[in-house]
Amino acid sequence: MDMTFLAEALIALFLVISGIFGLVGSFGLVKLRETMQRLHAPTKATTLGVGGVLIASMLYFLLVKGSLSFHELLITLFLFLTAPIIAGFIGKTYMLRHITRDDLPASGREYGWALYDAAPGEAPEDTDKA
Amino acid sequence: MIAAALTFAFACYGLALLFNLWRIIQGPTSADRILALDTMVINIIALLILYGILQGTAVYYEAAMLVAMVGFVSTVAYSRFVLRGDIIE
Numbered sequence: 001m002d003m004t005f006l007a008e009a010l011i012a013l014f015l016v017i018s019g020i021f022g023l024v025g026s027f028g029l030v031k032l033r034e035t036m037q038r039l040h041a042p043t044k045a046t047t048l049g050v051g052g053v054l055i056a057s058m059l060y061f062l063l064v065k066g067s068l069s070f071h072e073l074l075i076t077l078f079l080f081l082t083a084p085i086i087a088g089f090i091g092k093t094y095m096l097r098h099i100t101r102d103d104l105p106a107s108g109r110e111y112g113w114a115l116y117d118a119a120p121g122e123a124p125e126d127t128d129k130a
Numbered sequence: 131m132i133a134a135a136l137t138f139a140f141a142c143y144g145l146a147l148l149f150n151l152w153r154i155i156q157g158p159t160s161a162d163r164i165l166a167l168d169t170m171v172i173n174i175i176a177l178l179i180l181y182g183i184l185q186g187t188a189v190y191y192e193a194a195m196l197v198a199m200v201g202f203v204s205t206v207a208y209s210r211f212v213l214r215g216d217i218i219e
Contacts, residue, residue, distance in 0.1 A: 012135035015180075019135075019142030022176055026146030029153050029169060035161050038153075042169035046146075053139065053176045060132070060183050071191035072179070075198055079172065082202045086168055089209035094161035096213055 007063035011056050018052025021045050035094050043087045051076050132183075139180055146173050164208050171201030 025048075028041025054072040061069050092115055101116045111120050150173065153166035175194045182190030207217050 008131045012131045015132070015135035015139045018176070019139035022139075022146050022173060023142040026149040026169060026173065029166060030149045035159055035165075038162060039165060042165060042172070046169055046172050050172055050176045050179075053179050057179050057183050061188070064132075065186065069188060069191075071188065071195070075175070075179075075191065075194055078195070078198050078202075079175070082198075086202065086205050086209075089206055089213075090161050090165050090168075093164065093209050093212045094159060097159065097161070 007059070011059050011063070014052050014056035014059065018049045018056060020049075021052060022049030025049060035098075036091070039087055039090060039094075043083050047079055047083045050079055136180060136184055140177070143173050143177050143180070147177075160212055164205060164212070167208070168201065168205045171197060171205070175201075 022045070025042045025045030028045060029038055032038045032041060054076050058069065058072045061067055095115055101113070104113060107113055111117065147170060150166045150170040154163050154170075157163045157166060175197050178190050178194040178197065182188065182194075210217050
């Protein structure tokens with residue numbers, strides 16, 4: 001009886017924490033002022049919130065239903081792998097429209113910035129024509 | 131206790147979806163809109179899993195997995211379209 005109460009309290013705690021994280025992530029999307037600032041809230045807080053929901057779901061099926069499931073770990077892994085890729089793509093999308101080449105310092109390498117300059121293998125004339 | 135926590139989490143993620151919708155409508159740049167759509171997909175995954183806990187079935191993981199994959203591909207496709215003017219070059 002006591003163990004059941006403990007398990008339910010743990011699951012409820014994870015659910016409440018993850019709900020707060022998800023809400024904070026989306027509230028940051030509304031509240032923060034600049035686009036690049038807004039990029040931070042959903043990619044971190046919301047991903048953590050979904051991770052909390054998945055942990056709560058795993059604990060629920062393990063402790064209450066009595067069956068161990070690994071689907072949630074798969075979803076968590078997928079989300080944690082894709083979140084930085086998506087953030088990188090959205091950052092590049094913003095940079096292309098709102099930040100010019102002159103706003104950035106030199107890359108300090110033989111090749112320039114990937115967003116504005118040709119790839120190392122290509123000749124610059126080819127990319128201009130295309 | 132779990133039922134009350136589930137209701138709280140449902141309310142949180144529902145409110146989060148409304149915030150995302152506001153950013154999609156308001157968002158001054160296309161990057162904001164792509165970001166809000168991606169956040170919406172992640173919130174919907176959380177809602178699906180919460181609904182799976184409420185119903186006590188494991189069916190909704192497959193739905194959540196599919197939504198996660200489609201959401202990732204669509205976000206990347208949208209960004210590629212803005213970046214390069216084409217999705218598959």
